[in-house]
């Protein structure tokens with residue numbers, strides 16, 4: 001405490017104290033050991049403990065250079081008439097919750113020059129009459145949120161001479177300073193470097209970016225998987241996982257009590273690579289793509305409570321399916337299967353009210369590995385036109401545009417400067433269309449639609465990548481780059497840089513797909529694995545200033 005501070009305290013003491021002459025007479029046997037008492041003040045020096053009682057009439061109690069190590073809960077509950085408490089030049093560093101419990105008349109509390117490093121949240125609880133509080137010249141780096149809550153009479157706060165670290169934990173103080181009616185002495189940040197020596201009152205809540213997110217591991221499914229999809233059906237959310245080795249489509253539902261995913265039903269086949277759900281009106285269909293034994297369409301029979309096979313997909317066209325997308329154009333439902341065999345055709349199927357019929361075959365002989373449906377504005381501010389992008393092992397990705405007149409995909413163009421692309425997936429940020437292009441080795445990349453073509457935005461090193469999946473959770477845009485040889489890298493979109501920045505690493509063995517699943521306002525990430533167990537992560541949002 002500086003000289004000026006000490007003088008101020010002494011002045012206050014004097015103001016509270018009656019005439020000194022009277023004080024002398026009041027020294028009584030009941031004055032605690034180590035203390036000297038006047039009629040209404042006791043001053044204790046080198047005290048080993050906090051006295052349990054003081055003479056009646058004492059309303060101010062001071063401790064100087066005392067030997068106790070802390071102020072425990074309820075230390076003053078037997079001296080309820082105290083109006084002033086002062087601690088100075090003591091060495092204690094702990095003040096417990098409710099240390100000043102039972103002091104309804106306490107108006108002045110000075111805890112100065114004491115080395116206190118931290119103070120607990122409920123230290124001052126119940127001090128309804130407190131007018132003046134000083135924690136000046138201690139070693140405080142932070143103060144717990146709402147520590148002044150309930151101190152309804154507070155008009156003066158002195159926090160000078162501490163080493164405040166102005167991070168998210170102090171955001172509340174910055175906001176409190178902005179709206180409190182109490183007079184607060186000017187205080188400064190000691191850290192972090194960017195705020196060193198800044199007046200805390202010159203900061204605002206907006207200077208702190210305290211919300212962080214994370215994919216936290218939550219559950220493993222004891223089997224390998226390829227594609228994972230999610231769908232709503234009869235007011236519930238489901239997940240379907242393609243299990244290639246047992247050949248199943250495994251359906252999961254959310255257990256609202258246990259808060260985990262549990263088995264719902266299975267469709268059993270062989271070498272299942274994709275199980276694509278499509279709900280038309282209230283009917284659920286599932287397109288089951290298999291490497292062997294042909295691909296089939298199932299329907300959910302809600303009376304029999306089971307899946308029934310309703311249709312086969314032409315074996316001549318679809319020989320080695322690799323990916324399926326579903327979409328809707330002008331009230332018509334479609335799905336498209338990318339075929340990766342040499343003799344197969346990537347084919348668009350259309351719902352005709354009774355079943356799905358092949359509508360258009362695209363791109364024969366190209367061994368397509370992936371198909372993506374997206375809508376992009378061909379002209380700025382114009383309506384979005386449906387497009388398909390096909391990736392194949394034989395050439396650059398090609399883009400088809402929906403031709404409304406003939407109701408077909410036409411006008412094939414390729415995406416320049418993109419060799420060896422295994423898959424293309426899109427996302428939009430503020431109306432702009434971007435694509436993530438997966439390459440197994442080399443660089444995967446992000447491109448942006450610039451009105452007539454996709455242009456490079458960013459490259460990410462790929463080390464055995466079979467998936468580079470953009471994924472949106474609330475207002476957060478992520479992209480997840482899987483790796484067979486290293487960790488999966490999660491990127492987060494930085495809207496200022498208009499680029500992805502590294503965000504988190506996940507350990508998934510041979511990842512093949514990443515899918516967001518939202519249930520009961522909770523967001524999950526399903527990470528399929530071709531060689532290990534399927535992992536489920538939960539998207540969590542943490543407010544560091546809370």
Ligand SMILES: *[C@@H]1O[C@H](CO)[C@@H](O)[C@H](O)[C@H]1NC(C)=O
Nearest residue numbers: 151152176178179180181182
């Ligand atoms: C400050 O004083 C004004 C006027 O008396 C009052 O309306 C307001 O609620 C007070 N603010 C706080 C944080 O106590």
Ligand SMILES: *[C@@H]1O[C@H](CO)[C@@H](O)[C@H](O)[C@H]1NC(C)=O
Nearest residue numbers: 223246248250263264265266
């Ligand atoms: C579905 O398959 C999974 C994985 O093989 C199995 O654990 C589960 O018991 C099956 N569920 C049903 C309802 O058949």
Ligand SMILES: *[C@@H]1O[C@H](CO)[C@@H](O)[C@H](O)[C@H]1NC(C)=O
Nearest residue numbers: 378401402403404410411412
């Ligand atoms: C193909 O694209 C060109 C240029 O974008 C356009 O002029 C032409 O009308 C398109 N053709 C079809 C069939 O959509």
